[in-house]
Amino acid sequence: MTVETARTLVSRDLHLVDDLILLQLYSDVTLINQIGQYIVNSGGKRLRPLLVLLAAKAVGYEGAKHLDIAAIIEFIHTATLLHDDVVDSSDQRRDRDTANHVWGNPASVLVGDFLYSRAFEMMVSVGEMRVMDVLSHATNQIAEGEVLQLLNCNDPDISEEQYIDVIVRKTATLFEAGTRLAAVITQSDSNIESALANYGMQLGIAFQIIDDALDYSGQDIGKNIGDDLEEGKPTLPLLRAMESGNPKSRNLIRSAIEEGGRDKIERVMAAINQSDAIEYTTNRAKEHAEKAKQALGALPASEYRDALSDLADFAVARAF
Numbered sequence: 001m002t003v004e005t006a007r008t009l010v011s012r013d014l015h016l017v018d019d020l021i022l023l024q025l026y027s028d029v030t031l032i033n034q035i036g037q038y039i040v041n042s043g044g045k046r047l048r049p050l051l052v053l054l055a056a057k058a059v060g061y062e063g064a065k066h067l068d069i070a071a072i073i074e075f076i077h078t079a080t081l082l083h084d085d086v087v088d089s090s091d092q093r094r095d096r097d098t099a100n101h102v103w104g105n106p107a108s109v110l111v112g113d114f115l116y117s118r119a120f121e122m123m124v125s126v127g128e129m130r131v132m133d134v135l136s137h138a139t140n141q142i143a144e145g146e147v148l149q150l151l152n153c154n155d156p157d158i159s160e161e162q163y164i165d166v167i168v169r170k171t172a173t174l175f176e177a178g179t180r181l182a183a184v185i186t187q188s189d190s191n192i193e194s195a196l197a198n199y200g201m202q203l204g205i206a207f208q209i210i211d212d213a214l215d216y217s218g219q220d221i222g223k224n225i226g227d228d229l230e231e232g233k234p235t236l237p238l239l240r241a242m243e244s245g246n247p248k249s250r251n252l253i254r255s256a257i258e259e260g261g262r263d264k265i266e267r268v269m270a271a272i273n274q275s276d277a278i279e280y281t282t283n284r285a286k287e288h289a290e291k292a293k294q295a296l297g298a299l300p301a302s303e304y305r306d307a308l309s310d311l312a313d314f315a316v317a318r319a320f
Contacts, residue, residue: 003045003314006307010053013067017049020071024118035099035111039078042096048073048178051203051311055182055196058304065185068126072135073178075119080142080174082112087146088231130184138177145169154232156242156257163236164205172204179203195298199308202292207315209285213237216272229268232260236284238268241277249275282316289316 025036049070056066091101100108149166179200183193212235215228242250249271256264292312299305
C-alpha cells in the first residue's frame with residue numbers, strides 16, 4: 001500500500017480537514033493569510049493528519065473530533081516549520097522558497113506564533129481536558145527539542161542517545177500525540193492508547209532518522225544537500241561515519257561539524273560513502289519502524305490498521 005492508497009481510505013475526512021485548515025487560517029490581517037496559506041499549501045503530504053485519521057478509524061471512532069485534532073496537529077507542525085527555517089536560516093523547503101526567505105524572519109516568527117495560538121484555540125473548542133493535556137505537553141517537548149538541537153550544533157562529541165533524544169522531543173512527540181489522541185477521543189482502554197502512542201513515537205523516530213540520512217543521499221528531496229552539515233548538526237550519518245571511519249575521515253568530519261558551512265561537503269560525502277554510515281542509519285530507522293508495526297498488534301484487524309503498518313514501511317522505503 002502506498003501513501004496515496006492510504007489517503008483514499010480517509011479521503012473524505014482529509015478533504016474536511018483541508019477545509020477546516022483553510023477556515024481556521026483566516027485572519028483579517030492580510031499577511032497572516034498570505035504566509036499561512038503559502039506554507040500550508042507548500043506540497044506536504046499531510047502525513048501527520050493522515051495518521052490521526054487512520055488511527056481514529058482503526059479504533060472505530062465515529063465522531064468529528066478527529067478532524068479538529070488532525071488540523072491542530074498540522075497547525076503545530078506548520079508553526080514549527082516556520083520557526084525552524086528562521087533558526088536554521090533556510091531558504092528552501094520542498095523545492096520552494098521558505099516563508100522567511102520571501103517575507104523575512106520577523107513575519108515568519110510571528111505567523112508561526114499565530115498558528116500556535118490558533119491551534120490552542122481549537123484545542124479548547126474540542127472540549128476535552130485530555131486533548132489539551134497531551135497537546136500542551138507535546139508543544140513543550142518540541143520547544144525543548146529545538147533548544148537541545150541548538151545546543152548540540154557544532155558538537156561532534158554528542159552520543160547517539162543524545163541524538164535520539166532530540167528526535168524524540170522535536171519530531172516524534174507530535175506523531176505520538178496525534179495517534180494517542182485517536183484513542184483518547186474514542187475513550188479506548190489504556191492498552192490501546194499506549195499501543196497507538198508507541199506506534200506514533202516509533203514511527204516519528206524512524207521518519208526523522210531517514211530524513212537525516214536523505215541529507216547525504218544525493219537525492220532531490222526539496223532542499224540543498226548538506227543543509228544539516230552547513231548548520232553544524234551532528235546527525236546519525238555523521239556520528240556513525242566518525243565511529244566506523246579511519247582517523248583521517250574522523251578528523252575531517254569532526255572539523256566539518258565544529259566549523260559548519262559547506263566547504264568540506266564533498267569530502268564529507270565521500271567519507272560517509274566509504275563507511276557503513278548510510279546502511280547503519282537506515283537499519284536503525286528500520287528497527288524503529290518495526291517497533292511501530294509491532295505496536296499495532298493491540299488493535300483489531302482492519303484496513304486502517306494495515307494502512308498504518310504500511311506507512312511505517314513507507315517511512316523507511318522512501319529513502320533509497
